[in-house]
Amino acid sequence: MYSEDTMDKASLEQVSLRLSIRRLSTVVLTIPMGAMIACFVSAHIHHEDINHTWCPVYNFIPSVSAITGVSPERYLWRLCMSAHLVPRCLIAAVCYNHFTRLLDGLTLPSPSVSPTAVHEKAFSLFLFSCFVYMVVSLAAEREAFPAMTPSQRSSHRWKAFVAVLYVSLIIGLLYYFWKHRFYCEELAFTWFSFCEYGICACIMVYHLLVIYDIPEFWLTVGVPLPAAANGISAPLKVD
Structure with a gap:
């Protein structure tokens, strides 16, 4: 894989789209974060509904389930979750391959309007799965990089802090x-x-820290390079 700076201009002209996985991950992160903030702000027009619980006591911060369970906020939330699903699956595949390589040498979604028992169990499973993911990824890093570089050590400490x-x-x-x-x-x-x-x-910050540990990958769409006489595609030209 070549960086954009080292590619020959003629080779670049054959590419229709080049998208950095890191930049894509940052954009994908802003979708649920932005949706949650938008729902939190706009849902306050339903102040009584979103802060009401079976316990008649005063509350002023509604839960995530409350702000994403009233209309029209629920439709915004579902739209944003659907919009970031495909790129998130791509990023998940990149992360999976990254951790697979590290170890080589050694979300069913549940809508907030579902029955309470189902929602509670799905939410609990989600929290536990995220905890296991954090612990396993941190342990994998420690095993794969016994002697970390300063940048790796800093990233590992930040992820450990977020996990704690x-x-x-x-x-x-x-x-x-x-x-x-x-x-x-x-x-x-x-x-x-x-x-x-x-x-x-x-959870969102941890995902972002992990993706920035992965080497700089690019999603590329373009015309295949012409094959050489032996049937192997010719390499990209470099300066």
Whole structure:
């Protein structure tokens, strides 16, 4: 794989599209993040509905399920989730191959309007899967790179920090859920929602940190290079 700077102009003219996987990942990350922020801001026109729980106590931060479960915000959320599904699958394949290479030498989505029991189980499975992913990817890095470069060490520490913060927020989430469910404590659901938003942010940031550890790959669409006499495509010209 050649960088754009080293490609000959004639070779570049045969390419219709070149897209950096890192840039694509950054754009894909902004879709759910932007949708969540937009739903949070606009859903406050339904202030009473999104902050109402079976416990009649005061809350001022709605949960993610609440802001994505009212209309028209639910349609915006579904549209954004659908829009980022295909590129996310591509990025997942890149990450899978990256971690497979590291170890070589050694989301069913659940809508917020589904039945409560199903939604709770799907959400719990999602949180656990993300935790396992973080732990396994960190362990894979430690095994693959016993002597890390300064940039690798810095990235590893940032990911470890995000993973610890993620676990701390899950503990806070469970604690305030318990406070709200069994004691109807005022503002308990607000803190539960705060932890929920923090968890979503941690997952997105961790994904972004992982993708920036992967070598610079490019998604390229173009005319195939002419084959040589032996049937093998001629290499790209370089200066």
